[in-house]
Amino acid sequence: MERFYRRDFINTLSGVRNAHLLGTLSYKKVPNLGLFNSVTHIGATPPHLGFIMRPLTVPRQTYHNIKAQGHFTLNQVTLGTYQQAHQASAKYEVDEPEFEAVGLTPYFSETHRAPYVAESPIQIGLELAEEHHIKANGALFIVGKVVEIRLQSHLIADDGHIRMDAAQAVGVAGLDHYYRPEPIAQLPYPRPGQEDKILKPKNN
Amino acid sequence: MERFYRRDFINTLSGVRNAHLLGTLSYKKVPNLGLFNSVTHIGATPPHLGFIMRPLTVPRQTYHNIKAQGHFTLNQVTLGTYQQAHQASAKYEVDEPEFEAVGLTPYFSETHRAPYVAESPIQIGLELAEEHHIKANGALFIVGKVVEIRLQSHLIADDGHIRMDAAQAVGVAGLDHYYRPEPIAQLPYPRPGQEDKILKPKNN
Numbered sequence: 359m360e361r362f363y364r365r366d367f368i369n370t371l372s373g374v375r376n377a378h379l380l381g382t383l384s385y386k387k388v389p390n391l392g393l394f395n396s397v398t399h400i401g402a403t404p405p406h407l408g409f410i411m412r413p414l415t416v417p418r419q420t421y422h423n424i425k426a427q428g429h430f431t432l433n434q435v436t437l438g439t440y441q442q443a444h445q446a447s448a449k450y451e452v453d454e455p456e457f458e459a460v461g462l463t464p465y466f467s468e469t470h471r472a473p474y475v476a477e478s479p480i481q482i483g484l485e486l487a488e489e490h491h492i493k494a495n496g497a498l499f500i501v502g503k504v505v506e507i508r509l510q511s512h513l514i515a516d517d518g519h520i521r522m523d524a525a526q527a528v529g530v531a532g533l534d535h536y537y538r539p540e541p542i543a544q545l546p547y548p549r550p551g552q553e554d555k556i557l558k559p560k561n562n
Numbered sequence: 563m564e565r566f567y568r569r570d571f572i573n574t575l576s577g578v579r580n581a582h583l584l585g586t587l588s589y590k591k592v593p594n595l596g597l598f599n600s601v602t603h604i605g606a607t608p609p610h611l612g613f614i615m616r617p618l619t620v621p622r623q624t625y626h627n628i629k630a631q632g633h634f635t636l637n638q639v640t641l642g643t644y645q646q647a648h649q650a651s652a653k654y655e656v657d658e659p660e661f662e663a664v665g666l667t668p669y670f671s672e673t674h675r676a677p678y679v680a681e682s683p684i685q686i687g688l689e690l691a692e693e694h695h696i697k698a699n700g701a702l703f704i705v706g707k708v709v710e711i712r713l714q715s716h717l718i719a720d721d722g723h724i725r726m727d728a729a730q731a732v733g734v735a736g737l738d739h740y741y742r743p744e745p746i747a748q749l750p751y752p753r754p755g756q757e758d759k760i761l762k763p764k765n766n
Contacts, residue, residue, distance in 0.1 A: 363722035368606035370724040371686060371711070373638065373731055374743040375602070376577025398579070398600045398614055401699035402572035408696075408703065410602055410612070434577065441749065448752035459757055482575060490694040492612075492705060495605035499612070499703050501696060507575070518567035519736050520574040527577055529733070529743060532723050534751070537743035539578040545645065545738045548652035553663055 369532035376522070376539075377435035377530045379443050380409075381464070381473040382423030384453055389464040389473040391456045392420035393447035395530045397432055405504035406487060407432065413496035419452060421498070428486050429471045430502065433478035437526040440536055470506050479525045481508040573736035580726070580743075581639035581734045583647050584613075585668070585677040586627030588657055593668040593677040595660045596624035597651035599734045601636055609708035610691060611636065617700035623656055625702070632690050633675045634706065637682035641730040644740055674710050683729045685712040 380392040396410040409432075411421050424430050435443040442460040450456050457464045457473070464473035470483035484502030491498060513525050522539050529537050584596040600614040613636075615625050628634050639647040646664040654660050661668045661677070668677035674687035688706030695702060717729050726743050733741050 360722075365606045366722035367718065367724065368609045368708070369603055370722075370726070371609075371684070371708070372601045372603045372611055373580025373582075374726055374733060375579045378577075396602045397576045398602055399573055399576045400614060400696055400701055401617075402569045404698065405572045405575075406696070406698045407576055408614070410604060413605075432576075437746070440747075444749045445752045445757060448754045448756070450754050454754070459754070461757070480575070487698055488696065490696075490703060492604055492610070492692065492694075494608065494610045494691055494705060494707065497604055499694060501698060503698065504572070504575070514571065518564075518570035518574075519739055520571065522574070522578055522735055522741065528746065529578060531726055531743070534749045535723055535745070536747045536749065537726065538746050539733060539735075539741035540744045541739070542641070542732065542742050543644075543740045545648045545740065547738070548649045550652045550654050550658070550663070552652070553649060553665070 366532050370535065374529040374531040374537045376527055377440065377443060378432040379435055379446060379475050379478065380420055381431040381433060381475060382420055383427055383472050384419065384423050385426055386453055388453045388455060389457050390419050390423055391446040391460070391462070391475070393443050400501060406501055407482070407484065407504060408499055408501045411498040411500050415496070417452070424486050424500070427471060430484055430486070431470065431472045431474045432482040432484065433475035434480035434525060434527050436479060437528055437538060439477050440528045444534070467506060467508065474508065479509060479513060480520065480527070482506070570736050574739065578733040578735045578741045580731055581644065581647060581740070582636040583639055583650060583679050583682065584624055585635040585637060585679060586624055587631055587676050588623065588627050589630055590657055592657045592659060593661050594623050594627055595650040595664070595666070595679070597647050604705060610705055611686070611688065611708060612703055612705045615702040615704050619700070621656070628690050628704070631675060634688055634690070635674065635676045635678045636686040636688065637679035638684035638729060638731050640683060641732055641742060643681050644732045648738070671710060671712065678712065683713060683717060684724065684731070687711070
C-alpha cells in the first residue's frame with residue numbers, strides 16, 4: 359500500500375473516538391494545547407483515564423509539560439470548536455501561544471494548575487499517575503487520575519450518563535475525519551436468558 | 563454520588579468509542595465473544611491496536627483464551643448487530659456457546675485461529691503482543707499486532723480511510739448508550755500560519 363493510504367487505513371481501523379484538547383502549562387507558564395482521540399476509560403473508582411502518546415522520536419511539548427508539572431486537562435471538542443482544535447494540532451514552535459493562535463481561551467480553576475479550554479463544555483482536570491512504554495513502536499500509554507470535573511449539570515442525564523449529543527461533542531477517526539455522535543438507543547443490563555428480547559437485525 | 567450514577571457518569575466522561583466484539587477460541591474449541599469499546603490505535607507501522615481489560619477480580623474468559631491461544635479478533639459492531647453484541651456481554655457460563663445464544667455466526671479464516679463474527683463488516687485478526695498492568699486499579703492494557711484484516715473494498719475511501727457511516731458502525735458511551743457516527747467534515751493537514759482559514763464557530 360502507498361504510505362499515506364496505508365496510514366489513513368490503519369488509523370481509522372479502530373473507529374471513531376471523541377476528540378479532546380489536552381491542556382498543559384510550560385515551565386515558562388505558556389499554556390499549550392494538543393489534540394488527542396485516544397482517551398479511554400480505565401476505571402470509575404478511583405476515576406482514571408488513559409491515552410496514547412506517540413513515540414518520542416521528536417520533541418513533544420505536551421509530554422514534556424505533563425512530566426514537568428504533573429498536571430494536565432482534557433477538554434471535549436465540539437461542533438463549535440473542532441476546526442480550532444484541528445488547527446491546534448499543527449506543529450507550532452515551542453512556547454508559541456497556541457490558544458491565541460487558534461482562537462481559544464485558557465481558563466485556570468482555583469484548584470488545578472493546568473489550563474482548561476474555556477469554550478469546552480466538558481473539562482477534566484488530571485494528575486499524571488502512570489506511563490507505560492509500548493514496546494511495539496515506542497508509543498506511551500499515559501494514565502491520569504481525574505481530580506476535577508467541570509461541566510454544566512444539564513449535560514448529565516438522570517441516570518448519570520453525560521449526554522454527548524447535548525454537549526455537541528465530536529469524534530474523529532484517523533487524523534482528519536470528524537463525526538458527531540447521533541444517539542440510537544440505551545439498552546438494558548444484559549443477562550443470560552434474555553436472548554428472545556433481542557429484536558431481529560434490520561441491516562445484516 | 564450514588565454508586566450507579568457515579569459509575570455511569572465517570573464511564574461516559576471520555577465519550578463515545580466504536581464498539582467491537584472480541585472473538586476468542588477456548589481450549590475446548592468453543593468460540594467466545596466479549597464486547598469492548600476501548601479499542602485504540604497505537605501505530606500503523608507495524609499495525610497495532612490496544613484495549614483495556616477490566617481487573618481480573620473475577621474469571622474473564624476473554625483474557626484466559628487470549629493468553630492460552632495467543633490470538634483474538636476484533637469485529638466492528640453495527641446498526642444491525644448492536645443488540646446481539648450488547649447481549650453477548652451478559653455473564654454466560656464458561657464454554658456456553660455465546661455466538662449461538664445471541665444469534666451471531668463464527669467464521670474462521672484459513673490463516674487465523676480465532677473466530678471472526680461473520681456478520682461484521684470490519685474484521686481484524688490479531689496476535690497478543692504485550693500486556694501492561696495498570697497499577698491504579700488492576701486493569702490491563704492489552705496490545706495486539708494486526709495480522710489479518712477482512713473488509714469489503716467499498717468501505718475504503720479513495721484516501722484509504724474506512725467509511726464508518728457506510729459500514730453502519732456504532733459506538734457506545736459508558737455501558738449501554740449507543741450512538742452512530744454522522745460524518746461532518748474532513749479537514750486539511752494543519753500547519754502554523756493557516757489560522758485565518760478557520761471558520762468562525764457557530765455554536766460557542
